[in-house]
Amino acid sequence: MRVAVIGGGPAGCTAAYTLRKFGCDVHLFERDNRIGGRTSQIRKEGFNLGTGALFLMGGIYPRTNAILKELGHDKDVVPWKPTTHIVDWDRQRYTARFDNVTSFIMMPVFNIFDRLKIVIAVVRQLISPGPKSLFDGAELAQYDHGETLDIWSDRVLGKKATNYLTLPYMGFLYAVPLAWQSTPLFQGVVQQFYKLSLQVPPEGVGQFSEWLIEGTPGLDLHLSCSVQAVHARDGGGYMVDAGGKSYDVDGLVMASEPGVAADLLANIIPQDSAVKLRNCRYSEYAHVQLCYKKNPWPNFPASVALPATDLRNWGACVLLSRRHPNSVPPGGEAVGVYFYTPPLENMTDEDIKDEALIAVTEVFGAAPEPDFIEIFHYKRGLSLSPPGHFTTLNSLHAEMPNGIVLAGDYFAHAGVEAAVLSGERAANRLLGK
Numbered sequence: 001m002r003v004a005v006i007g008g009g010p011a012g013c014t015a016a017y018t019l020r021k022f023g024c025d026v027h028l029f030e031r032d033n034r035i036g037g038r039t040s041q042i043r044k045e046g047f048n049l050g051t052g053a054l055f056l057m058g059g060i061y062p063r064t065n066a067i068l069k070e071l072g073h074d075k076d077v078v079p080w081k082p083t084t085h086i087v088d089w090d091r092q093r094y095t096a097r098f099d100n101v102t103s104f105i106m107m108p109v110f111n112i113f114d115r116l117k118i119v120i121a122v123v124r125q126l127i128s129p130g131p132k133s134l135f136d137g138a139e140l141a142q143y144d145h146g147e148t149l150d151i152w153s154d155r156v157l158g159k160k161a162t163n164y165l166t167l168p169y170m171g172f173l174y175a176v177p178l179a180w181q182s183t184p185l186f187q188g189v190v191q192q193f194y195k196l197s198l199q200v201p202p203e204g205v206g207q208f209s210e211w212l213i214e215g216t217p218g219l220d221l222h223l224s225c226s227v228q229a230v231h232a233r234d235g236g237g238y239m240v241d242a243g244g245k246s247y248d249v250d251g252l253v254m255a256s257e258p259g260v261a262a263d264l265l266a267n268i269i270p271q272d273s274a275v276k277l278r279n280c281r282y283s284e285y286a287h288v289q290l291c292y293k294k295n296p297w298p299n300f301p302a303s304v305a306l307p308a309t310d311l312r313n314w315g316a317c318v319l320l321s322r323r324h325p326n327s328v329p330p331g332g333e334a335v336g337v338y339f340y341t342p343p344l345e346n347m348t349d350e351d352i353k354d355e356a357l358i359a360v361t362e363v364f365g366a367a368p369e370p371d372f373i374e375i376f377h378y379k380r381g382l383s384l385s386p387p388g389h390f391t392t393l394n395s396l397h398a399e400m401p402n403g404i405v406l407a408g409d410y411f412a413h414a415g416v417e418a419a420v421l422s423g424e425r426a427a428n429r430l431l432g433k
């Protein structure tokens, strides 16, 4: 079977890898000059900067782990145990470890009664049914009862736990207000807290896609090659227009973002399906990396700072050399400042850089001017999954014409595991498995 995979993020790379394993002829088209999508890395003046993703998440990323093992790279990923400062509205700080949920409960901001309430809620949650895979949209749909995460967290864990546990966690992962999110992913994290750990490939999360491509011999990879149009062929199959050529294929994996899939497939899929794809909500997202050739804070006692309330514009400050030593030249440091979505609507890139400098001084202390600042500003950064999202998106699979399958993290919450799972499933659907 000849297949075109459109989009070279982790979803498309996983689909291409799976299809080649089963002997398909695969063309992978990627608009950028590098693979990895929102996980890709860029190199500049000795720094290796992540354009998006920061880490993999251990036991709650089972398909990612299985593929790392198949590729022989499971032992290469570097564990990250980030000491984390939870910064309160009055600048009081509490110390925890992001990869260890129990360390949050031990923070002195919680008294014995708060802790008891949280522990009882967690035990109740542990014995309740919940999604086994936290990134499978079909499973998540079954546990989405229409409640938003702020209301669920206040009700089940208590207001204090919402501010000092749910908010810093989900703020770091998704950077949008809890009221914009549904509950199943966080409920699942609570149920599987003991499986959570953080890892980073030695060259950054983007290396995962690079490993997939290396592990896919015979793949026709087309970089800097945006797919312009897709046409249905008389008698079955499709023509894909990209880079001034037309490619004749039997199957298509759409692994771009949903709006692009809607545009490319507009004349091929039902109109309602195109509307569902176009209506998939995304957050605007920006992060800034402040790069210092000489580390201003070599002895700072934490590597991450997260606000305990959503009164700030930033959702996380991260000392990147601690996460991923190869991200900086020897003796250097890079700080990632990750912004909350709502304030971004009213901020220019200059405002974002200025705010990042203020945040870093507040969190880590005074420092000279950075050697350079890199800003990554996505108008469509992370897909959102408000109540109802999983059911709507999941229904799309059955609506696709023969030979077309959809992949992308947007079927679940954003995240590498969501992308990998969707890419693998898409390939298997095309292969009739």
Ligand SMILES: Cc1cc2nc3c(=O)[nH]c(=O)nc-3n(C[C@H](O)[C@H](O)[C@H](O)COP(=O)(O)OP(=O)(O)OC[C@H]3O[C@@H](n4cnc5c(N)ncnc54)[C@H](O)[C@@H]3O)c2cc1C
Pocket (backbone or CB within 6 Å): 006, 007, 008, 009, 010, 011, 012, 029, 030, 031, 032, 035, 036, 037, 038, 039, 051, 052, 053, 054, 055, 056, 225, 226, 227, 228, 255, 256, 257, 260, 285, 287, 378, 381, 382, 407, 408, 409, 410, 414, 415, 416, 417, 418, 419
């Ligand atoms: C700032 C940030 C931080 C994040 N942190 C984490 C994290 O720590 N851990 C984690 O697991 N996840 C994280 N994520 C989420 C993670 O990056 C995504 O879930 C993942 O990249 C989704 O993969 P994907 O393949 O579905 O989409 P993408 O990575 O977006 O890939 C889609 C690809 O399609 C290409 N494309 C689009 N249109 C066309 C076209 N017409 N022709 C050819 N190619 C096209 C794009 O160029 C892109 O490369 C983060 C994301 C952001 C933005």
